[in-house]
Amino acid sequence: MTGSAALFTDRYELTMVDAALRDGTGHRESLFEAFARRLPDGRRYGVVAGTGRLLELIDRFRFEDAELEWLREHEVVQPSTLDWLADYRFRGDIWGYREGEAYFPGSPLLTIRATFAEAVMLETLVLSTLNYDSSVASAAARMVSVALGRPIAEMGSRRTSEHAAVAAARAAYIAGFDATSNLEAGRTWGIPTMGTAAHAFTLLHDTEERAFRSQVEALGPSTTLLVDTYDIAQGVELAVKVAGTGLGAVRIDSGDLPTVVAAVREQLDSLGAVDTKITVTSDLDEYTIAGLSAAPADSYGVGTSVVTGSGSPAAGMVYKLVARRDDSGEWIAVAKASKSKLSIGGRKNAARRLDSTRTAREEIVYIGDGPEGEAEFEPGSRLRPLMVQLMADGVADPAFLGAAGTRAARAHRAEVMQELPIEAFRLGRGEAVIPTTYR
Template sequence: MRHPGSTALLTDRYELTMLAAALADGTAFRQCTFEVFARRLPDGRRFGVVAGTGRLLDAIDRFRFTEAELGPLAETGVVDADTLRWLADYRFTGEVVGYPEGELYFPGSPVLSVTGTFAEAVLLETLVLSVLNHDCAIASAAARMVAAAGNRPLIEMGSRRTHEESAVAAARAAYLAGFASTSNLEAGRRYGIPTTGTAAHAFVLLHDDEAQAFASQVAASGAKTTLLVDTYDITRGIERAVAAAGPELGAIRIDSGDLGELARQAREQLDRLGAKATRVVLSGDLDEYAIAALRAEPVDAYGVGTSLVTGSGAPTAGMVYKLVEVDGRPVAKRSSAKQSKGGRKSALRRYKPTGTALEEVVFLAEKPVAAGPHDRVLPMPLMYRGEQVDDVPSLEQSRERLRAALVSVPWEGLKLSRGEPALPTVFE
């Protein structure tokens, strides 16, 4: 079995076979830079959100080949004995520079650069892309939902709709994007994300009647709990919920039906019953479009599951990991279908004096462009000589970064309708 602390076999076989060939022909120790970028945004999207960098840096720290990893490689003959000996001492000692989490990206943005020997850096390709493609996709979808919800909080509740580890990563990405809480306890334990959750329809069905179920939940959790009122008849369910908890009832949740109409009816009924402070929470196959359609309704919070953990139709960010520099010399793929631009790059974002973003300028790192008084260079050091730098932003700082970044985007760039990226990318 794979050593539980190692991430080394979370990779594709061809990374190791390339390494073996490069070790054999002497090219393995040429200094290289690999760049992570997306050639385009998913269809209909106007911006992307960088997420997963913190998880990735931790995963690189744990990219080690112990006997638990080397044994299977030897048994299956994936690589030769010389390569196995080299892998036994593998440590990434290079540099990682990239956009901090919570930053926006656009087509061609140099989201991450990995510099080291070819041998060191090529091994990280699959790990880098699997983390960033997933987390950026989830955070980008979540940010659209947050924008659609306005000031109303969103609860991430998609754990039952995805892989168990993906659920934890998705909860982290959603929180970074502005979700208020998650239902996933492991995400709460690992990342300090607030957790929430009360009861499902099964709890109501367990009891002989709805009133008994509500009374039991209130007895266990207090009057401020959230009662799920759509197991049977919603109108009767609301009556029983208020009867069980009193007008201090924290919230009701509706998980099915015409949510807009039901929210209006529920709000009127709760007010008539004296439960004017009781919140109305909606869930049930919500995405950013459904949330936007509910903005005029008396809704206090939304619970989002399936659409969140699947990237709301774009489950991958489409990022690639391309070699752009060898021994200081720019290299680039020239295929007509999949071109890339050579050279190690950086980027800055230009802003109006008012704080509105204008464009993203991508340039060769060795030839920096002049920055105006309001412009900001985007990439920052993340790893130096194989060690994480001390000032990598925290999850809370990244959350605030994204909030500020979205405020700076021109208003049309936040529309859910199809259109050009919110900011143009200019290559100097």
């Protein structure tokens, strides 16, 4: 994706900058932190996603002539601030949890050090990216855990906006989905793509058999034939008749799925198509996938529930100023005092305590005044450091970017899931599977 991302923000970010530059405080070095006070209801862990996208968006956060002219025309800020914005590019430092990492309430997912004016403008961009992508990834991870190794494809582009569709496909892939139907996600992020035909293709033809023959002639017998347009049993029989016993798969998109899948498996075997797979779609979520665990389904396709976070479309993250330099140059911790929206001031560092079986038992957040004096983890303490530097002097670490960064995040997520206690994967309502402790 190209073009400026500078107006992917809220007006009050710029009006704060305008006032702070005028009174001189806009140049104070500051620390902002993104974190979630709690997990969505019933979730026992979250999965960080969106970091790679965010780093690329920050690099594109530049005010070009078109953006400056619009701000001038609408008198959003004063002329001197427009001059400052014309030269703006983020030059600060960013630390955070690796993409694909598990997180818990209070986890310091992202820390940004820059001047107040540089950093505050990123609030909306940070939250819109991390809140959505992490919500999708957290829901997708639950689906992957109950799929018990069966492949899952993301196919929810028609259930969200065009830009969110690409982000959702990427987040689901990081969380363990195997492919997406979205071609832009394939092009931009290197995600495997899949897809064959919808019911409209069958309805286009005079008979179901003619539709199947057309598809097999175009894509070969290893294709997946959609067999529930009319009668499923008849569709399966025709599919094997047309493609032969080497048919790749049949797709079922309706009906009482556990019963239908069992019947289709029996029918395929009786026809000699013992290697033909069964893929199931039809408004699946983690609960329906879990309900199919005993059925002979081979793979799943998920749409609406994954791109909407399966009931939690935002992860509830916030972006707060936690420390700044005073007039003497000393770092001081700052925090909002509201008891109902608790924030803890100071620079954070974090580690996860593992037991002798390398199972996570505690999220430890270390608190300091500023960026110096990060916690040194005791040797032999079984603490796994969680924070890495993502950007230095405005330049992102290339290891976290592009298709390669997406694959790395997917691999990291798979490793992290091995650390979580078995209770993390229960679908019933519950609290975070490990506690967060502040030191």
